Amino acid sequence: MDDLLQEFLAETTESLAVLDVELVRFERETSDVTILSNIFRLMHTIKGTCGFLGLPRLGAVAHAGENILGKFRDGELDVTPRAVTLILKAIDRIRTLLAEMESTGAEPAGSDAELIAEIDALAGGEAPVHEPDAAPVEDHAPSFGDGGFPVAAELLAEVAEAIIQQSDIPSPAAKPEPVPAAPAAVPAPESASPAPQSETKEPATTASSIRVNVDVIENLMTLISELVLTRNQLMQTQRVQKDNEFKVPLQRLSHITSDLQDGVTRMRMQPIGNAWNKLPRIVRDLAVATGKKIELSMQGAETELDRQVLEMIKDPLTHMVRNSADHGIEDGARRLAAGKPETGTIALNAYHESGHIFIRIADDGRGLDVERIRQKAIANGLATEAAIAGMNEQQILQFIFRPGFSTAEKVTSVSGRGVGMDVVRTNIERIGGTIELNSVAGRGTTFLIKIPLTLAIVSALIVEAAGQRFAIPQLNVVELVGVSNHSEVRIETINTSPVLRLRDRLLPLVSLRGALGLEASGTGHDRFVVVAQMGAHTFGIIVDRVFDTEEIVVKPVAPILRGTRFYVGNTILGDGSVIMILDPSGLSGAAGQIESADAESSQDRRASSDGLGGDQASFLLFRTGGGELKAIPLELVSRIESLEAATIENVGGRHVVQYRNHLVPLVPFDPAHHWKDDGRQDTLVFSDNGRSMGLVVDEVVDIVRDRMAIELSSARPGLLGSAIIAGKAVDVVDIGHFLTQAFTDWFEVVAQHKSLRHALLVDDSPFFRNLVTPLLASDNWKVATATDGVEALKLREDGRQFDVIISDIEMPNMDGLALAGAIRNDPRWGEVPLIALSSHAGDDDIQAGHEAGFDEYVAKSDQMHLPENLARALRQVAARGQNRAELRRAS
């Protein structure tokens, strides 16, 4: 096919996607002139390009569409759904024609007279002046006749070229055309010049972007992966060899490789908006077809994720939005009767969080019909009546993810095509993601999808069974539990099936040795259980040993091995050895009984994610400096490393270790720490702002989940106080103390050039008050604290003024919501920005928070990112305050 044509096809397809979105937007905001000119311009460009390329049929359709748009713009025609539908129809026709051209390379024969007549009838019939070729179009595109004929186009192209040659600036502004239509003529120079069209196309954008074939990038990615592996091998060799002349160039190579890897990974990133493009159109068509009013709100469209991941979630997303529009949102009458606004809302929200992408799809429709799901599940034989009787609503809702389940009461034109939520779940789980569901009858349904950022390079936990090493994708690993016959946590058997009693829950176990047919281990060994999660299943994998985590490149297994269900791939480790990457879902199948544990585990997970479990947090317990047990919130810890003592270097009296080409300072918990010469050294790694430090401890003991109950005492620097965790008295470590030991400016990076301001922190938990206060203080805030709303309001009575108030929600006496109300209803603090800081960060909570008057909502549960999130919230309220001030000044 002609390169030019191919380029045109690619570009026009993109334009059409934009057109779809813009038109739907325009239908709602008919007064928005910018949207309309944008639409008009796009349609005009398509028509214009058709003219240059000699595509009369396509050009005629585009022209008819443009005709109506022109009338919209000049106010000659009202924007009616019918008119918009017609334009969308024209877009569809153009798309069909494009598709045919793509396969045949030529414009297909045939006529669109019917469609054009329909459009023209509308244009003429409803316009005050009964003329099919209305003036506005002619005004702005004098060179293009009805079909955009090539002769005129060529003339124009010549003119355009002449202008370009004269001015040397390929600016469309040089054209004698009025502004809205001007960009349409841009492709002119391209068709007239023999140079590669990507060079001359759209002068404004070429400078900053080029079109690259996906295969090229994929190939590059593969090569980079190889390079990374080779680099790792070299580094490994280097480590053994100690100093030689290769050290410096190798380090350079290593840096460059990392940068290269970053760069290419970023190159594969695409905004999730690309997967959303079609949705407004789909929802709009659905709304028209079903007579409902639906608004689609999309946030975070710019959130980027890996191309491969994007491809995988495109269809599930479309399916879910379709479901929401078709089944979720009720018709207007029913909504009004239920006391809801007539227009239903489907909200899409995408955001990054801790190395994952979260996508939330929420509608405010009727919610899932639990009763129907219950009946369906029984009717389809997915569960017995007796079994269902014992389930709660959440468990019943999970049935929609089961194969062979569809709740559609009738098969409509839009959904019920045999693609069920089970396929959605399978697709998402295939890329290491999870999907959660929350539905409230009459209030709507929310899905939360969590997916990894990239698939090409993953972090994996290296484990050993029967002397052989395996990798488990870190994505699937929830936690590690050390077990032995002497410790409290030990493996028990129920009718030959091994189980682990973990925090009052029975965790089904799979022995890696058993599943893979390796020799059975003797009893009495100290072993590890890797708690793995595949979607809603949680189960434990018994392994002999656990090594580090490593960044690995997942390579598919040879075809010969594809029948083996235990592996997702294989890879080469830094030391050059080949290692199999385990597929936890394959292993869970080997356990057989996982299915029955499914409901229980998902319920458990839900309970914790909904915050129903109370103010619980995971703590890492370790021993150091004298043997008393120490605890630190697990979320603060980035990694647990077992460093080889030999790799620890002493530089200028400070201990450091090389980690991924950076020097990581090591700080011993115990100043009198005895540095070992050989063996292994347990280290907790903390990272923030791209910097890391290691806290050297004697021994990592366990990870437990418990409520925080701190009785404060600051007898010793480095300790926040003592607490009872998992029935044991432990010292809670103040990590801030050690962070500043490693980097004196740890907190200051964020704190530069800021004047001292006043903040009020309201929280009943001393732990959080002590955690947040230093964070704020280091950011140049002067912090006052209060333990509840009542105490906070006392400060108001005292006449104190604050620049920001940060408050917990759940508090005794007066909770955060009531406090926010009280603040907002009194002029004294009425304008002070309010930030909620709560462990309850569900949609509803956030909604309630905003309604109560909070400007920002920060989740406590994400402690690792708490400093970041808090800083962001502060910035946001500051920016808003500035805007408000400016507005006041303006008015």
Add this chain to the structure above:
Amino acid sequence: MSTETLVAPASRSEDGADAFVTFTVADQLFGVPVTRVQDILIPEEIAPVPGGPPEVRGLINLRGRIVTVIDMRKHLSLPKAEAGSGGMCVTVECRGESYTLFVDSVGDVITLSRSLREGNPATLDAVWRNMADAVYRTDRGLLVALHIDRLLAIGTEA
């Protein structure tokens, strides 16, 4: 990981004759067409694939590529080698993937005239008959020429 190449693949044979890389498995002489052979090496560390097909001895890292090692004794239903006896690998290409055949020892590259070629003996074991392309008479005894594609159709049959 050292994967030293011992023999460079020879060039194409002249008409009327076939060039083979020869190797022995349990004292039986085998040959594979030299044009299909990519590499000959002494494997250092073979990573087993538990749960995989029995013929798969494991995986090796061949200059940054992961190559599947086929245990020819197992595949040909021959008795296990004595413990401690080493082996060599003949890497061949099949359907775009590389496999390496784990054999007892690799011999010379020999060119055999077509006139020495005979069909598979009718009494040949069914497993062997499927994998063998032909039998050649040589001065060192009978050479079984293996059909690589059929040999490596593990897991795809049925």
